[in-house]
Amino acid sequence: MLSLAIRHRFAGFTLDAAFDAPAGLTALFGQSGSGKTTIINAVAGLMRPDQGRIEAGGLVLSDSTTGRFLPPHRRSLGYVFQEARLFPHLTVRQNLLYGRWFARGRQGAEMARIVEMLGIGPLLLRRPGALSGGERQRVALGRAILSNPRILLMDEPLAALDEARKAEILPYLERLRDETGLPILYVSHSPAEVARLATTVVLIDAGRVTAAGPAGAILSDPATAPLLGLREAGAIISARVEAQEGDGLTRLGTAAGPVWLPQVDAAPGTALRLRILAQDVMLARTRPEGISALNVLAVTIRDLTPIGDSGMLVRLEAGGEALLARITRRSATALGLAPGQSLYAVLKAVSVAPGSVGIGSVS
Amino acid sequence: MTDWLTPAEWQAVRLSVKVSLWAVAASLPLGVLVAYALARWRFPGHGLLNGLVHLPLVLPPVVTGYLLLLTFGRRGTVGQFLDQWFGITFAFRWTGAALAAAIMAFPLMVRAIRLAIEAVDPKLEQAASTLGASRVWVFLTVTLPLILPGILAGMVLAFAKAMGEFGATITFVSNIPGQTQTLPSAIYAFLQVPGGEGAAARLVMIAIVIAMAALFLSEWIARAVARRIGGG
Numbered sequence: 001m002l003s004l005a006i007r008h009r010f011a012g013f014t015l016d017a018a019f020d021a022p023a024g025l026t027a028l029f030g031q032s033g034s035g036k037t038t039i040i041n042a043v044a045g046l047m048r049p050d051q052g053r054i055e056a057g058g059l060v061l062s063d064s065t066t067g068r069f070l071p072p073h074r075r076s077l078g079y080v081f082q083e084a085r086l087f088p089h090l091t092v093r094q095n096l097l098y099g100r101w102f103a104r105g106r107q108g109a110e111m112a113r114i115v116e117m118l119g120i121g122p123l124l125l126r127r128p129g130a131l132s133g134g135e136r137q138r139v140a141l142g143r144a145i146l147s148n149p150r151i152l153l154m155d156e157p158l159a160a161l162d163e164a165r166k167a168e169i170l171p172y173l174e175r176l177r178d179e180t181g182l183p184i185l186y187v188s189h190s191p192a193e194v195a196r197l198a199t200t201v202v203l204i205d206a207g208r209v210t211a212a213g214p215a216g217a218i219l220s221d222p223a224t225a226p227l228l229g230l231r232e233a234g235a236i237i238s239a240r241v242e243a244q245e246g247d248g249l250t251r252l253g254t255a256a257g258p259v260w261l262p263q264v265d266a267a268p269g270t271a272l273r274l275r276i277l278a279q280d281v282m283l284a285r286t287r288p289e290g291i292s293a294l295n296v297l298a299v300t301i302r303d304l305t306p307i308g309d310s311g312m313l314v315r316l317e318a319g320g321e322a323l324l325a326r327i328t329r330r331s332a333t334a335l336g337l338a339p340g341q342s343l344y345a346v347l348k349a350v351s352v353a354p355g356s357v358g359i360g361s362v363s
Numbered sequence: 364m365t366d367w368l369t370p371a372e373w374q375a376v377r378l379s380v381k382v383s384l385w386a387v388a389a390s391l392p393l394g395v396l397v398a399y400a401l402a403r404w405r406f407p408g409h410g411l412l413n414g415l416v417h418l419p420l421v422l423p424p425v426v427t428g429y430l431l432l433l434t435f436g437r438r439g440t441v442g443q444f445l446d447q448w449f450g451i452t453f454a455f456r457w458t459g460a461a462l463a464a465a466i467m468a469f470p471l472m473v474r475a476i477r478l479a480i481e482a483v484d485p486k487l488e489q490a491a492s493t494l495g496a497s498r499v500w501v502f503l504t505v506t507l508p509l510i511l512p513g514i515l516a517g518m519v520l521a522f523a524k525a526m527g528e529f530g531a532t533i534t535f536v537s538n539i540p541g542q543t544q545t546l547p548s549a550i551y552a553f554l555q556v557p558g559g560e561g562a563a564a565r566l567v568m569i570a571i572v573i574a575m576a577a578l579f580l581s582e583w584i585a586r587a588v589a590r591r592i593g594g595g
């Protein structure tokens with residue numbers, strides 16, 4: 001658990017942020033220049049805030065009222081930077097062992113297991129100069145984990161990579177989140193990354209925290225949609241693989257009802273997270289018939305938020321999960337939508353990623 | 364080799380090598396520290412320190428030698444103190460020649476090392492500190508290995524400069540055969556006497572060979588290090 005409350009004045013910009021990051025992956029989301037990197041650097045001790053207090057796992061890292069400020073090397077935090085920052089004069093193996101050497105005496109993650117998890121076994125004897133961008137970032141991840149940190153800090157670790165390399169790293173980040181149990185503070189300005197990885201979301205705008213809470217609730221909140229960008233607005237819900245059906249479809253169980261997706265390669269019982277973009281949800285007053293869509297959920301309207309010139313964001317509830325639909329204001333009027341109404345939501349597209357939305361819902 | 368060179372010539376060569384090696388070795392720790400301070404720290408007097416380090420490069424060597432004589436000579440304040448308390452004498456000794464050579468070569472050494480330090484990405488040092496390395500460990504495990512080529516280049520340059528130092532040395536410690544008569548002083552002395560051209564020519568050849576060897580060595584080291592860091 002990380003608790004932070006800091007104030008720092010820059011020329012023409014004041015950072016004033018406070019939030020808690022529980023176990024799981026806490027995404028600090030905001031536009032460039034919103035102060036995300038400053039916050040993560042304050043946690044790492046690379047920057048000393050004017051005022052405030054930062055505490056991680058029961059250890060006070062800095063506190064302006066007592067003047068306490070632990071230097072970075074005494075904080076036991078693993079920091080993965082945007083550029084891998086591997087030491088060019090050391091081999092991959094030496095890079096991996098670098099932090100571990102200073103952490104001697106403390107029991108740390110097992111080298112072989114981390115190397116296997118990150119798939120970097122064949123690279124151990126090479127030098128960073130001979131690695132691809134994706135390989136470098138995986139080594140940087142391993143180096144941070146092996147330093148046996150209290151918390152992992154990641155500052156846009158995928159931003160410098162192309163789409164193919166991102167797709168290569170994402171599964172490793174998911175495994176890290178689900179298998180190591182380390183709290184992760186993850187800075188990002190990509191809604192897709194946040195939706196895929198975060199269990200907790202902290203929205204930062206112009207140096208201030210505008211919303212913070214469980215990823216499912218924050219991402220389906222209409223108020224956060226403008227920050228995420230309308231195309232990226234949507235909900236994430238927890239699912240579990242129930243059965244592989246004969247015709248190549250996989251049945252997933254969610255609190256909102258069953259969802260069928262084309263062949264999800266996972267054993268029954270596997271926890272998954274589904275991302276359903278607001279623009280991919282259609283609404284109907286009656287259960288639609290004669291329609292090709294497979295996934296229709298019974299939902300209740302929680303609230304309606306006008307957005308843009310002609311749009312309407314409809315927050316829906318289904319079995320305790322929140323969904324978000326983006327329709328036109330004209331349709332909302334034509335259907336006579338009002339909070340509390342029962343409706344049917346037709347899902348046009350669902351994307352799926354491993355892992356659960358909230359750490360708490362993994363049994 | 365001894366029959367190729369007369370004992371007097373041989374003595375001058377050996378003394379020069381000894382003086383230069385000592386000059387480089389003794390000034391290296393201070394050189395690295397000053398280069399690091401100039402490259403990485405901002406403090407009052409930064410400009411003054413920089414100027415002071417570079418002064419021997421622009422002052423006439425005779426002036427530097429004279430100032431050394433005033434400071435480190437038998438009657439000089441520092442010279443007297445060192446003589447009485449530590450038994451270290453610089454005036455008219457080979458140690459004085461090493462001191463003069465070290466001071467004259469210092470700017471070259473510091474410049475080379477400072478450039479190397481400035482080329483090290485501070486982000487790497489930050490990364491090392493987040494991995495648990497204190498400032499000293501960051502320097503020893505990250506900065507130092509990365510600036511090693513620069514340090515070697517600085518050492519070779521300083522050695523070559525020390526081998527050639529003449530003005531400050533002869534002013535400070537004179538030209539005593541076997542004591543303070545280095546290679547350049549010996550060449551100068553041979554040229555002052557009739558028939559000394561042969562000996563002078565042989566010493567000139569040796570000076571050229573040593574200088575060329577130093578340059579090749581530094582090139583080779585730099586390339587070997589670059590291969591190690593850049594390659595797979």
